[in-house]
Amino acid sequence: MGAIAARPGEESDGGAPEVSTDEAAEAVAPPAEVVEPAAPGPAADDAGEAEAGPSEADRAAAQAAADLAAVKQWAAERAAAERAAAEAAAEAAAAQAAAEDAELERARAEQAAADLAAVREWAAQRAAAEQAAEEQAAADRAAAEEQAATDRAAAEAARAEADRAAAEQAEAEQRAAEQVAADRAAAERAAQQEEQEQQEAAERAQRQLEQQEAAATAQRAAAQQAAERADVQRAQEEWAAGRHSAVRAPVGDEQRPERPRPTPRARGASAAPATGRRRAAEPPPDAGTAPRPAGRRRRTALVAALLALVLVVAAGVLVTLRLTDRSGSTVAADAEQVPDAVLPELSDPGPVLTALGTDAPLPDPTALAGVLSPLLAAPALGGGLSAQVVDVATGQVLFDRDAADPSTPASTAKLLTGLAVLTTLDPTDTLSTSVVAGSSPGQVVLVGGGDPTLSTTDPSTDYPGAATVADLAAQVTQALGGQPVTGVVVDNSLFTGPLTASGWGADDAPSSYAAPVTATAVDGARVAPGESQRSGSPGTDAGRALAAALGAPDVPVDLGQAPAGARTLGTVESAPVDRLVEEALNASDNLLAESLGRQVALARGLPASFDGAADAITAALTDAGLDTTGLDLHDASGLSQDDRVPAHLLVDVVRAAADGSADHADGLLSGLPVAGYDGTLAERVVAGGQAGPGSVRAKTGTLLGTNDLAGTVLTADGRLLAFAVMADGTVGSLTAGEGSLDVVADALAGCGCR
Known part of the structure; x- marks a missing residue:
């Protein structure tokens, strides 16, 4: 029992598992696995006892x-x-x-x-x-x-x-x-x-x-x-008396009192000259008979000759008076003196154009509406039309159709710019263009003053009275004293901001009607004098023109700024601003209008940019007492499609210039094109129309889908009216829209409407 059994899963040396x-x-x-030994019975006891069997231990x-x-x-x-x-x-x-x-x-x-x-x-x-x-x-x-x-x-x-x-x-x-x-x-x-x-x-x-x-x-x-x-x-x-006294007195000259001279007459009349002494009468052959006829004929011929001489002299005096100016002597140096001539008193001539009468009848609003309404419904004018007609003298509104609604003004916006210029600046002001010394020897700087009318021809072919590059170059040459020109720099820094405005199309600048707005340009930025196409680089063109005028066409021309405190070599002045306003209106010159708008901005302390000019024009109109509600400008020329102006504001501007309530604004009216005569209305006249010559004076406005007309009209009865018609939804051809507006203006001029 002392052997150690192997663990399950383990093997002993003999190969069999050992178990404890x-x-x-x-x-x-x-119990199932162990068989209990049977209890010893009697037979077993007997056997054990008999055989002396094994012991208990065994x-x-x-x-x-x-x-x-x-x-x-x-x-x-x-x-x-x-x-x-x-x-x-x-x-x-x-x-x-x-x-x-x-x-x-x-x-x-x-x-x-x-x-x-x-x-x-x-x-x-x-x-x-x-x-x-x-x-x-x-x-x-x-x-x-x-x-x-x-x-x-x-x-x-x-x-x-x-x-x-x-x-x-x-x-x-x-x-x-x-x-x-x-x-x-x-x-x-x-x-x-x-x-x-x-x-x-x-x-x-x-x-x-x-x-x-x-x-x-x-x-x-x-x-x-x-x-x-x-x-x-x-x-x-x-x-006869002398014959009787001849024995008492010697024959000699007779002493007689002289005949009194005729009283001088007015110019044109004549009298026989007094001789002071007469020839002694020869004794007739027969006392009591008439003198010889031959003597009378000779004396009559002499008197007639003297009379003719006096008439010629009187006529010469009359001609001399007519040819003599008022400020100098009234007698020509070589005129024959006529001491006895009595001249009439001369007075100043009366005006050729007299003021309008105040007794002209006023059109009846109902009758006027009956005439205009069918014409304003012309298909070419489309929808969205607005219009207003106002009597200039009284301010009475005679016709109104949505005149407070802002519309696209096109070039009629130049009326607003013109009034802002004339009421902000002195009409006699001019725009200066200067040349100063550059930063290196022989270099000159052309400093733009915002005058695009500077001309490369003398005189200008495009702008009457414009300053010339030749004049400016002559001053520079004299100031340089023979020093050669080595380069030209163009200073455009007077104007700021973008060169084109919001609402301008991609093809608007350069084009035949617009150019990038710079402070320096020549000939209105035209590619050549007298042509319509404008340049895309006005400043550089001006620099090249100056270089050519200075005799140095090949020197480099660059954009830059003048050195501080540079010596001035030459300066020229534009025509007065009132003349520039007239030109911008009459020819609808976009670049000139933009330049003038920037002058208003500068005068008001604002940036000389598109936005600055728009703000300055709006402020000037407000200062003039005009209602600018609804006005939204993005440029000064009206080329922007984003501009909005109500028709009544155009009428208010025209009336302010016509009735004299806006100071110095008469240049606005003189710049308006005359229908059938000049400017953008030169070829626009209604054949067989009712308007008399010169009775319609108005600013035109034309963009794609927009035709506007605003100005003055003299009615058939002699009443002066201010009007505006804005159609920014025209359809069909351009001439159809313009023709429809011309018919409206013609009817307005020919209408007594009473």
């Missing part, structure tokens, strides 16, 4: 050996079972692992298959998408080609329509030109006829005057003959 005593005891504990040892053998057997069986179980467990674990590996592989395979299926599905979808995209692209290309074909067809149709419209416009313009030529020819014929009639009247008056003078001469000659006959009669009497 306690374990063995535990192993044999179950039996216990045998039992123990049997138990040990049983335990060993059980342990061996248990070990075998455990080994079998372990092997089974290992096999099961291996099988489980194999199963798990197989499941994992299966899962991986399924996942791979699923991924492959997903990839294949994605690839299929991608291929389908690409195919759809290709099909869509092909459809888009086809649609684009179809649209392009449609656009080309539309463009060709539009071009054809434009060509047709241009042809119609050209034809209309030709007809208008022919009509204008016919009107001018008729006017010339009328003027010639009137001149001829005046000449004939003058000739008749001259003949009447000559007849009157001949009659007066005949009367004077008759009076002279009567006087001569009286003289002869007296001479005869004296001769």
Whole structure:
């Protein structure tokens, strides 16, 4: 029992598992595995006693050996079972692992298959998408080609329509030109006829005057003959008296008192000159008879000659008076003096144009609306139209259609700029352009003062009274004293901000009507004097023009700034600003208007930019007492599509200039184009219209889809009205919109409307 049994799962040296005593005891504990020895019966006792059988100790040892053998057997069986179980467990674990590996592989395979299926599905979808995209692209290309074909067809149709419209416009313009030529020819014929009639009247008056003078001469000659006959009669009497006293007195000159001189007459009349001494009367051959006829004829001829001389002298005095200026002497240096002539008093001539009468009847608003409303409904004017008509003298509103609604002003905005300039600046002010010394020897700096009218020709072909580059260059050459020019710098720093305004189109600057706004330019930034196309680099062009005028056309021309305190080499001045305002309005010069707007900004301490000019113009109108509600400016010329101005403000500006309530603003009216005569209205006249010559004076405004007209009109009854018509939704051709506005203005001028 002292042997140590092996642990389950472990092997002894002999290969069998060893089991401990306690374990063995535990192993044999179950009754099922140990067979209890049978209790000794009587037969056994008898045998033991007979044979003197084994002792109790032997039996216990045998039992123990049997138990040990049983335990060993059980342990061996248990070990075998455990080994079998372990092997089974290992096999099961291996099988489980194999199963798990197989499941994992299966899962991986399924996942791979699923991924492959997903990839294949994605690839299929991608291929389908690409195919759809290709099909869509092909459809888009086809649609684009179809649209392009449609656009080309539309463009060709539009071009054809434009060509047709241009042809119609050209034809209309030709007809208008022919009509204008016919009107001018008729006017010339009328003027010639009137001149001829005046000449004939003058000739008749001259003949009447000559007849009157001949009659007066005949009367004077008759009076002279009567006087001569009286003289002869007296001479005869004296001769007779002298014959009786001849024996008492020696024959000699007779002392007689002189005949008094005739009283001088007014200019144009004449009298026979007094001789102071007469010839002694010869004794007639027969006392009491008349003198010889030959003597009377000679004396009559002498009197007539003297009378003619006096008339010539009087006519010479009259001509001399007419040719003499008022400030100098009234007698020409070589004029023949006529001491006895009595000249009439001369007074200042009366005005050629008199003021409008105050008694002209005022149009009736209801009648006026009846005339204008159908005309304002013209299809070419489209929708969104606003208008107002005001009597200048009284300020009474005679017609109003949405006049408070802001509309696109186009170039009628120049009316606002013009009034701001004339009321902010002195009308006699000028714009200066200077040249100063540069930072290196021979370098000169052209300093722009905002005068775009500086001319490269002398005189200017575009701006009357403009300063010239030649004059400026002559001053610079003299100041340099022979020093060669090595370079030209152009200083545009007076103006700030962008060179073009918001609301300007990409093709507006440069174009035939606008250019980038710089402080320095020549010829209105035109590419050449007299041409309409403007340049995209006005400052550089001005620098090159100065270099050429200085005889150094090849020197470098750069943009920069003048050195501080630089010596001035030359300065020129523009025409007065009131003349510049007239030019900007009459020709609708956008660059000139923008430059003038910046001058208003500078005078008000604001930046010389588009925004500064817009703010300054608005402030100037407010200071002038005008209502600027709804006014929104982005430039000074009206070229911006973003500008908004109510029609009543345009009318208020025109009326303020017309009635004198705005100081120094008369230049605004004198700058307005006259219909059928000059400016942008030169070719705009209604054939066979009602308006009289010069009765419509207005500023035009034209942008794409916008046609405006604002100014003054003189009615058929002589009443002066201010008006504005703004149509910023016009349709059709440009001439259709302009023609519709011209008809409105013509009807307004020809309407008594009472």
